[in-house]
Amino acid sequence: MTNEHMIVELYAEVVESWPCDAVAIGVYDGGQPQKIVETSCKEWSKDIDEVLASGWFKGKEGEFMVLPLNRTAGVGPSGVLLMGLGKESSITLQTLENTGARLVKIARDHGIARLGCLIPLNRHNGISRGASVRHLAQGAWLGSYRFDRFKSKNREENPDEAVAVTLELAVPSQKKEQLHKKLARWQAICDGQCLARDLGNLPGNLLTPEGMAEQARKIAESFPIQVTVWDEKILKNNRMNGILAVGQGSMHPPRLIIMEYRQGGDRPLLAVVGKAITFDSGGISLKPGAKMEEMKFDMAGGAAVLGFMQAIASMQLEVNVVGLVPSAENLPSGTAQRPGDVIETASGQWVEVINTDAEGRLILADALHHAQTYKPDMIVDLATLTGACVVALGQEASGLMGYDKKLLRRLARAGKRVGELLWPLPLLAGYQDLLKSPVADMKNVGGRDAGAITGGCFLSRFVEKSIPWAHIDIAGTAWDMSGKKPVQPKGATGVGVRLLCRFAEKELQ
Ligand code: BES
Ligand code: MN
Ligand code: ZN
Secondary structure, three states: OOOOOEEEEEEEOOHHHOOOOEEEEEEEOOOEEOHHHHHHOHHHHHHHHHHHHHOOOOOOOOOEEEEEOOOOOOOOOOEEEEEEEEOHHHOOHHHHHHHHHHHHHHHHHOOOOEEEEOOOOOOEOOEOHHHHHHHHHHHHHHHHOOOOOOOOOHHHHOHHHHOOEEEEEEEOHHHHHHHHHHHHHHHHHHHHHHHHHHHHHOOOOOOOHHHHHHHHHHHHHHOOOEEEEEOHHHHHHOOOHHHHHHHOOOOOOOEEEEEEEEOOOOOOEEEEEEOEEEEEOOOOOOOOOOOHHHHHHHHHHHHHHHHHHHHHHHOOOOOEEEEEEEEEEEOOOOOOOOOOOEEEOOOOOEEEOOOOOOOHHHHHHHHHHHHHHHOOOEEEEEEOOOHHHHHHHOOOOEEEEEOOHHHHHHHHHHHHHHOOOEEEOOOOHHHHHOOOOOOOOEEOOOOOOOHHHHHHHHHHOOOOOOOOEEEEEOOOOOEEOOOOEOOEOOEEOOOOHHHHHHHHHHHHO
16 A cells, blocks of 8 residues: 555644644635634735635635745744635535545645645535545545556656655644544545555456455454455365356466454444455456456455455454455366356355356355355445446446345445445346246346346345345446546545445444
């Protein structure tokens, strides 16, 4: 992870004696500075008013201006950074995250090592003060993330990247300690998300199923997490033919990674299952070449599970979670599975493999089945399962499926709170019928129609109806190659980590 040069600190509210190089001040579209400015920095308000009255600075989102301010005392900030926030009425969590990310970038570009920040500390459109601070800080951390370990010359070419930036947030002194604790938690969550990004960004030659297992073991070195890794032999003994069949075409053998974190006494147990195909070529049902390299991200569900486990352990949440990550590489070869193969999954149900590219559901079938042996109170799976989900929802929301309304509602609420939207897709009985096979209990594909849903229908058959279960299809949200979001450099997003952390905080403890 490479956002270690980003520090968020808290500083007591007396702004004029801040030992920072500049102070960032939020300005709404229309040239109105945030209210806090009038009360906190009377000394500058005349200068700022003059600039705003000139009409040169409009307060559009992302617009900024750096003003040097000569100060007589020689202490405190020597400049002001006006930061456009857009219309006050349209501020969202995303605006705040973008602002956090932009502030760090501007500070780096201008050599501002310590930037005081007067930006998010009021309520916006139902976003609480706490949530505002949280998203500004998380935006700063997530936006500072870079995956540059394969750019040997990076440090020389972009020396700015190495400059540490400290963002100082003004908080009332009586709230400082409380907020300090929260900051540490928020950072732990972002670290988990950045771990998920790192794993996602690693290509198939450098991150194999055994590599995923090593990462899980590494996390367990620092935290009270018990890791068990099943190799081919144990998978075979447990009749996990879904995982084995998908992995049999690759020289890198498949694994089932199990991570147990039990710090919640008799509180409910969550089982979270993440698809981890370290590279998905489609297998014998080979994918077309265009963008096939993006299939290195096909382990994003598993990566989210690892990032989530690390985050809750590092926050010392008093919860019970078991993470299961089935991992394989889907390649065509002389040993690969064929279309038409029939396999007996760990559940005893037989599957006719029509398309070897519908491999995620085969490894998840075994992992979901096995998850039930832990007697969880609920099961949630995350998977880059279908291209059809990207067609349905694009990059704006992940697909949410399942039969337990209450669990779906809780997950959707958590997603909304952290800005990782989930959108429901219905698992109607008629869609289940599309999976009928003439030779086995089911086929692994349902045809072109409702592809995201038939994927969900397939998975539903491996979880007892009595256990609340939800499937989250992150195919459209797990990576972003647009480079257009301030908080998101091109590559893996680490989606799922913040969602699951929020869910664990609110629903498991
Ligand atoms: N990993 C892919 C799904 C995917 C495709 C995610 C594109 C993100 C972008 C998955 O294994 C897959 O190939 N699914 C098939 C299913 C089909 C054969 C029923 C698909 O979506 O084409
Ligand atoms: Mn596939
Ligand atoms: Zn896949």
